Amino acid sequence: SFGDSLTGSADISAAKSQFNADLMKYDSINAVAFESDTIASFERVINVVAIIIMIFIVAAGILAFVVLYNLTNINIAERQRELATIKVLGFTNIEVSNYIYRENVILTLLGIIIGIFGGIGLHKIMIEYVKVDAIMFVQNIMWYDYLIAIGITVLFAFLVNFIMHGRMKKISMVESLKSVE
Numbered sequence: 001s002f003g004d005s006l007t008g009s010a011d012i013s014a015a016k017s018q019f020n021a022d023l024m025k026y027d028s029i030n031a032v033a034f035e036s037d038t039i040a041s042f043e044r045v046i047n048v049v050a051i052i053i054m055i056f057i058v059a060a061g062i063l064a065f066v067v068l069y070n071l072t073n074i075n076i077a078e079r080q081r082e083l084a085t086i087k088v089l090g091f092t093n094i095e096v097s098n099y100i101y102r103e104n105v106i107l108t109l110l111g112i113i114i115g116i117f118g119g120i121g122l123h124k125i126m127i128e129y130v131k132v133d134a135i136m137f138v139q140n141i142m143w144y145d146y147l148i149a150i151g152i153t154v155l156f157a158f159l160v161n162f163i164m165h166g167r168m169k170k171i172s173m174v175e176s177l178k179s180v181e
Contacts, residue, residue, distance in 0.1 A: 064111075065156045072104060072164045080171060087173045097165045108157040112150055119149075 020032045076083065086096055120141070127139050 061152060061156065064153060065160065068104065068108070068157060068160045069163070071107065072100065072160055073167075075100060075103065076164065076167060076171075083168065083171050084173050087171060093165075093169045096171070097161070097168050100164065100168065101161050104157055104161055108153060112153055115153070116146060116149070 016034055023029050023032050083096055083099070086099065087093075091099075123141060127137055130137060
């Protein structure tokens with residue numbers, strides 16, 4: 001390689017420029033591209049794409065948390081009299097919370113199943129539409145990627161249930177004795 005004997009990056013850059021100028025003198029040469037420059041450019045593009053992907057993952061996680069939180073919050077608000085009546089009948093706070101948690105677990109499992117199959121289809125569509133000659137994107141998803149997605153979803157569901165347990169403990173048993181307005 002012509003740059004092996006050069007010591008500094010300024011020397012390498014100057015040598016590349018001179019080599020490029022020497023080659024461009026020939027009519028049969030239209031362009032000169034150095035492999036190291038192409039690799040550096042590709043790495044910059046991949047780093048930007050990785051940042052964008054991380055932003056999408058974080059946004060999707062926040063969206064999943066907000067949706068599950070709001071569903072649970074609305075569920076508790078709409079059924080507050082029913083939950084208070086269950087407490088009056090002698091159910092403990094944990095049993096009342098589990099009453100709501102079961103519904104959240106079912107919603108979470110349905111979301112995981114629909115999300116995985118929908119994600120596989122969306123992945124195939126996206127890979128088909130973003131094909132370019134210069135870059136080949138990964139077309140298969142590894143099994144541990146599914147586990148990571150499922151784990152994050154279950155973590156958010158657990159976090160919402162943990163937060164809502166405090167709200168369900170505060171439900172007043174007197175609420176069930178009030179007349180329907």
